[in-house]
Amino acid sequence: MSDKKASLSIDGKTLDLKVHSGTIGPDVIEVSALTGNGYFTYDPGFVSTAACESKITYIDGDKGVLLHGGYPIEQLAEQSDYLETCYLLLYGALPNAAQKETFVNKVRMHTMVNDQMSTFFKGFRRDAHPMAIMCGVVGALSAFYHDSLDITDEKHREISAIRLIAKMPTLAAMTYKYTIGQPFMYPQNHLSYSENFLHMMFGNPCEPSNVNPVLAKAMDKIFLLHADHEQNASTSTVRLAGSTGANPFACISAGIAALWGPSHGGANEAVLDMLNEIGDASRIDEFVAKAKDKDDPFRLMGFGHRVYKNFDPRAKVMKLAADEVLAELGLENDPLLKIAKRLEQIALEDEYFIERKLYPNVDFYSGIILKAIGIPTSMFTVIFALGRTPGWIAHWNEMISGSYRIGRPRQLYTGPAQRDFVPLDKR
Ligand code: CMC
Numbered sequence: 479m480s481d482k483k484a485s486l487s488i489d490g491k492t493l494d495l496k497v498h499s500g501t502i503g504p505d506v507i508e509v510s511a512l513t514g515n516g517y518f519t520y521d522p523g524f525v526s527t528a529a530c531e532s533k534i535t536y537i538d539g540d541k542g543v544l545l546h547g548g549y550p551i552e553q554l555a556e557q558s559d560y561l562e563t564c565y566l567l568l569y570g571a572l573p574n575a576a577q578k579e580t581f582v583n584k585v586r587m588h589t590m591v592n593d594q595m596s597t598f599f600k601g602f603r604r605d606a607h608p609m610a611i612m613c614g615v616v617g618a619l620s621a622f623y624h625d626s627l628d629i630t631d632e633k634h635r636e637i638s639a640i641r642l643i644a645k646m647p648t649l650a651a652m653t654y655k656y657t658i659g660q661p662f663m664y665p666q667n668h669l670s671y672s673e674n675f676l677h678m679m680f681g682n683p684c685e686p687s688n689v690n691p692v693l694a695k696a697m698d699k700i701f702l703l704h705a706d707h708e709q710n711a712s713t714s715t716v717r718l719a720g721s722t723g724a725n726p727f728a729c730i731s732a733g734i735a736a737l738w739g740p741s742h743g744g745a746n747e748a749v750l751d752m753l754n755e756i757g758d759a760s761r762i763d764e765f766v767a768k769a770k771d772k773d774d775p776f777r778l779m780g781f782g783h784r785v786y787k788n789f790d791p792r793a794k795v796m797k798l799a800a801d802e803v804l805a806e807l808g809l810e811n812d813p814l815l816k817i818a819k820r821l822e823q824i825a826l827e828d829e830y831f832i833e834r835k836l837y838p839n840v841d842f843y844s845g846i847i848l849k850a851i852g853i854p855t856s857m858f859t860v861i862f863a864l865g866r867t868p869g870w871i872a873h874w875n876e877m878i879s880g881s882y883r884i885g886r887p888r889q890l891y892t893g894p895a896q897r898d899f900v901p902l903d904k905r
Contacts, residue, residue: 486512496508533570609859720878782836
């Protein structure tokens with residue numbers, strides 16, 4: 479708690495409120511005492527509300543800073559890798575060499591899914607959206623691991639975390655294979671996490687897999703850059719579901735559902751759809767005008783962020799990774815990429831976007847890399863979900879291992895006051 483105090487004057491009464499200071503970031507006024515005095519706070523979209531205390535990730539949206547365990551995302555992207563970052567999120571510290579090896583091996587030994595899972599997939603239509611399948615199959619994991627669903631047991635929580643991180647690539651690739659009618663590929667545990675994912679996505683049982691290391695490195699970076707982003711909509715969903723005591727697989731499935739929307743994880747798919755719809759550089763001005771028109775609901779996908787009012791630091795790294803992948807694949811002259819680059823330039827120079835601090839976000843560039851790697855647009859949000867899994871599970875674990883209460887927001891009720899029921903023949 480800080481030495482500062484806040485007070486609120488209302489109806490001639492003054493209420494003293496506690497003020498908390500974090501390590502960095504704005505002070506937080508505790509308002510939980512208001513309920514006892516007959517008041518609620520009102521903050522639609524939670525723009526000013528801290529719903530929890532957390533040690534995992536810090537964002538300064540004005541400065542464009544993102545830290546995991548205090549480490550800047552740029553340094554992690556440059557010097558670390560996805561699984562090491564997963565360890566950092568889960569355990570709060572970077573692993574030493576032995577800890578890293580043990581962790582990577584544990585993940586490696588849990589990549590396979592129960593064979594019964596393949597039957598589960600067959601219940602879906604082949605043209606189902608991959609995110610619809612992911613919501614189902616990840617939630618279904620809770621039906622397979624009765625041995626480790628005691629959320630009060632630290633070891634159970636840990637094994638669930640490892641299982642989720644290890645099995646997400648397998649499930650994601652199975653989802654893709656199912657929708658294109660190809661056989662599921664078993665994981666190959668001599669491969670790295672990202673190589674394994676590309677092997678299960680693009681390999682087939684008739685040919686040896688030949689994973690391009692440049693693409694595997696880019697894939698690892700995409701996972702790493704999505705690994706956590708503090709209390710965003712899907713993470714808050716995971717925490718809210720978890721606050722009821724629901725099992726981790728059910729909670730992550732809830733997070734996947736929240737991520738699906740185009741304002742959140744679905745934006746990477748929406749960016750590519752938008753670039754395709756624009757189709758030609760000559761139509762960019764028309765789309766920018768639509769985005770600026772108050773009477774048109776259209777928004778430029780991949781621009782703007784609830785928290786970043788500056789360049790998204792993940793977008794900067796992603797942009798460099800995109801250049802590397804496009805050069806490796808000889809796609810520098812890709813027409814969609816040209817549209818994307820021009821759009822970015824226009825938006826960065828246009829008064830409307832400058833005034834509202836609408837910068838390109840991480841999804842603007844990730845879609846370009848994923849497309850170049852050959853991942854179909856409908857799988858983009860699945861990739862985001864895969865990358866975000868350690869963040870979700872770290873936040874869930876942080877909440878469950880501390881003191882927490884069931885999440886139960888209040889409301890400003892504006893419906894009818896109490897009235898007597900009117901029988902049908904009198905209405
Ligand atoms: N194109 C055009 N105008 C925009 C856009 C956009 N992409 N984003 C925001 N605005 C305008 C908005 O109309 C409003 O204008 P005004 O003040 O004149 O009414 C102003 O900017 C503020 O917008 P807001 O809706 O109050 O901002 P928000 O914080 O509620 O929304 C957002 C953030 C990300 C939902 C929004 O910027 C958006 O819809 N962007 C496009 C979708 C997208 O790329 N989402 C991915 C976010 S990054 C990945 C993730 O973390 O999930």
